[in-house]
Amino acid sequence: MNSLSFDLKNAMRLLCKDNRWNVLTVLMLHSNVRNRCWPSMDIITAMGSNGNRAKAVRAKKWLIKHKALELVPTKQRHPDETHLPPRQHIYQLTGIIQACNDPECDCKADGKTYAYYNVQDLKSFNGETIKSSTVEIIDGETLSSPIESNPIKDSTPSSDDVIPSTSNDDKPDTAKQENDAINALIEVWIDEQKVIDKKAYGKTGYRSVAKQLYQEGITPEDVRKFIQYRKQDAFWQDKLVVWGHIQGNIATWKAKQIAPVAPPPRPAGEPASVFDLMG
Numbered sequence: 001m002n003s004l005s006f007d008l009k010n011a012m013r014l015l016c017k018d019n020r021w022n023v024l025t026v027l028m029l030h031s032n033v034r035n036r037c038w039p040s041m042d043i044i045t046a047m048g049s050n051g052n053r054a055k056a057v058r059a060k061k062w063l064i065k066h067k068a069l070e071l072v073p074t075k076q077r078h079p080d081e082t083h084l085p086p087r088q089h090i091y092q093l094t095g096i097i098q099a100c101n102d103p104e105c106d107c108k109a110d111g112k113t114y115a116y117y118n119v120q121d122l123k124s125f126n127g128e129t130i131k132s133s134t135v136e137i138i139d140g141e142t143l144s145s146p147i148e149s150n151p152i153k154d155s156t157p158s159s160d161d162v163i164p165s166t167s168n169d170d171k172p173d174t175a176k177q178e179n180d181a182i183n184a185l186i187e188v189w190i191d192e193q194k195v196i197d198k199k200a201y202g203k204t205g206y207r208s209v210a211k212q213l214y215q216e217g218i219t220p221e222d223v224r225k226f227i228q229y230r231k232q233d234a235f236w237q238d239k240l241v242v243w244g245h246i247q248g249n250i251a252t253w254k255a256k257q258i259a260p261v262a263p264p265p266r267p268a269g270e271p272a273s274v275f276d277l278m279g
């Protein structure tokens with residue numbers, strides 16, 4: 001964990017405006033050992049600006065403009081980040097705030113740079129900041145685009161034709177059963193991670209993953225245990241175990257949970273079966 005720089009005292013007059021400090025703190029609290037994080041705009045808004053999305057976007061834009069954050073280009077993602085949807089913003093915390101060149105800006109374009117993280121910490125973390133020239137400049141529209149409130153890309157068709165064919169007689173029950181199961185999966189995901197997202201149940205991305213999990217026989221208890229298993233890993237402790245990650249890994253994880261069953265003893269003298277030979 002990084003410690004804060006005393007230099008912050010000089011930058012607080014800028015950070016105390018417009019929820020900038022709140023939003024920066026939300027990102028600090030989500031960031032990993034590489035000082036990177038990818039909370040959704042919903043989370044940033046809920047935690048950083050008391051539910052006001054426009055304010056959160058404005059604060060984020062200011063922080064990016066003043067180099068406190070950089071958006072990690074898709075090409076420069078770490079292997080741990082490649083499972084995230086391509087348009088999910090990944091933030092690199094730089095540890096510094098730099099005056100911009102705009103004389104109208106409240107930083108007064110005075111050329112000053114302030115550290116918010118302790119410089120020694122930044123040195124020890126093996127610098128992985130992005131070269132400013134390669135950073136994607138994103139305008140306000142893109143920052144507030146709906147993709148961020150719906151970070152999970154639909155990977156399954158959303159139409160009903162993926163429902164396994166069942167007799168028409170019990171179709172209403174089947175549909176209700178499936179709907180209940182999807183809600184139960186989302187509920188456990190929210191509960192286990194204390195997610196602040198009022199719209200979680202309505203997100204088509206979440207629902208399509210939950211539906212697929214349900215169809216694969218994954219139970220809410222499986223999801224809970226998988227999240228708990230992930231949280232044992234330091235990397236995941238301060239991060240949301242996202243649906244895309246669950247979708248990609250829970251089946252393999254579940255298969256390993258089932259203890260291998262010993263084959264029945266073979267009568268003496270009988271040749272080994274082909275399965276034994278295959279090991």
Ligand SMILES: [Zn+2]
Nearest residue numbers: 099100105107
């Ligand atoms: Zn400025």
